[in-house]
Amino acid sequence: MFARLWQSAMIALARSPRVTHFMQTARITAGLRDRFVASGDATDAVARAQALFRDQGLRSSLFYLGEYVDQPALVDENVAAKQAVIQALRGTGLDVHVSVDMTQVGHLLDPALAARHLDTIAETLRDGAADAPPDGLHVLMLDMEDPSVVDATIALHDGLADRGLPVALTLQAYLKRTEADLDAQIRRGGAVRLVKGAFVGTPAIAYTRRADIKANSRRLIDRMFSAEARAAGFYPIVATHDARLTAYTRERARAGGWPPGSYEFEMLLGVREPLARALVAEGERVRLYVPFGRDWWPYSVRRIGENPANAWLLTRSLVG
Numbered sequence: 001m002f003a004r005l006w007q008s009a010m011i012a013l014a015r016s017p018r019v020t021h022f023m024q025t026a027r028i029t030a031g032l033r034d035r036f037v038a039s040g041d042a043t044d045a046v047a048r049a050q051a052l053f054r055d056q057g058l059r060s061s062l063f064y065l066g067e068y069v070d071q072p073a074l075v076d077e078n079v080a081a082k083q084a085v086i087q088a089l090r091g092t093g094l095d096v097h098v099s100v101d102m103t104q105v106g107h108l109l110d111p112a113l114a115a116r117h118l119d120t121i122a123e124t125l126r127d128g129a130a131d132a133p134p135d136g137l138h139v140l141m142l143d144m145e146d147p148s149v150v151d152a153t154i155a156l157h158d159g160l161a162d163r164g165l166p167v168a169l170t171l172q173a174y175l176k177r178t179e180a181d182l183d184a185q186i187r188r189g190g191a192v193r194l195v196k197g198a199f200v201g202t203p204a205i206a207y208t209r210r211a212d213i214k215a216n217s218r219r220l221i222d223r224m225f226s227a228e229a230r231a232a233g234f235y236p237i238v239a240t241h242d243a244r245l246t247a248y249t250r251e252r253a254r255a256g257g258w259p260p261g262s263y264e265f266e267m268l269l270g271v272r273e274p275l276a277r278a279l280v281a282e283g284e285r286v287r288l289y290v291p292f293g294r295d296w297w298p299y300s301v302r303r304i305g306e307n308p309a310n311a312w313l314l315t316r317s318l319v320g
């Protein structure tokens with residue numbers, strides 16, 4: 001109960017333009033930013049991805065920050081930043097995902113505009129895919145936002161996938177509909193990143209207790225590692241810092257004959273990185289979600305909302 005209230009409060013802080021402006025310009029919050037976000041531009045982000053792979057064997061998913069954007073100039077900036085990342089990746093041979101939120105490429109202004117932007121980004125990614133290592137996916141990862149955009153995100157994903165573009169989809173275990181959505185993606189032989197969900201839903205559409213979300217995560221993982229999924233060429237991505245769920249995933253993978261590399265784990269920069277390194281040491285494929293850019297407050301405060309124990313991070317940054 002407290003955890004849900006805390007998460008709702010942090011989501012409200014993330015959505016407030018005034019708080020966002022204040023926090024992003026206040027020097028006192030720099031520590032918070034540095035914990036969860038990489039510094040610099042697209043070139044710096046790619047350099048960070050190179051260092052993570054070279055030094056720790058960790059792959060990256062690069063995300064230019066900015067969400068729920070309703071100004072055309074900011075949409076253009078976001079699209080340009082995604083393109084800049086893809087250009088900076090050329091010739092590196094890195095296996096990197098480029099993550100995108102629908103609402104950062106114009107969905108709130110005009111869904112057709114967002115669709116056109118995603119198309120262009122996915123095509124640029126495909127054209128540069130010759131550089132990707134043979135064992136790696138080189139894809140546009142669609143992040144999943146609140147329930148109002150789930151249908152649109154899935155439809156866009158499916159449209160891009162039908163055109164043979166390199167695209168993957170995030171699905172959230174807190175939503176009751178996800179079981180059916182996942183089954184559809186398994187039948188398509190797609191790639192799905194399963195997360196618990198960083199939003200709060202009503203009981204009509206969502207599991208609201210942590211234990212229920214976790215139980216649903218297990219059921220969904222069972223499906224992701226089923227014989228049917230294997231036969232369809234499905235690619236499971238389990239994105240969690242929950243060590244019990246990573247252990248469960250590995251158990252299911254072993255039982256179903258999925259070798260490491262035929263699936264992957266994904267975690268966030270700044271959250272439980274020792275767990276990520278331990279999985280790499282045991283031969284698993286692990287990716288870190290590396291956000292960069294100046295619009296860092298909404299993203300970071302949502303991370304705080306995911307874990308009440310992180311309240312001290314917020315307090316520490318505010319009291320200096």
Ligand code: FDA
Pocket residue numbers: 142143144145170172195196197198199239240241242243266267268271272288289303304306307310
């Ligand atoms: P859970 O919250 O149960 O935590 C397990 C343990 O991990 C905790 O006990 C704590 O020790 C540690 N931990 C977890 N979160 C922490 C944090 N923020 N700080 C410090 N420690 C923490 N959501 C969404 O709705 N749409 C999306 O597109 C994405 N995308 C995405 C990508 C990737 C790569 C990840 C890892 C996560 C997302 N998420 C997301 C967020 C996701 O839905 C979820 O809110 C968080 O991952 C937290 O849930 P966990 O499964 O990690 O475990």
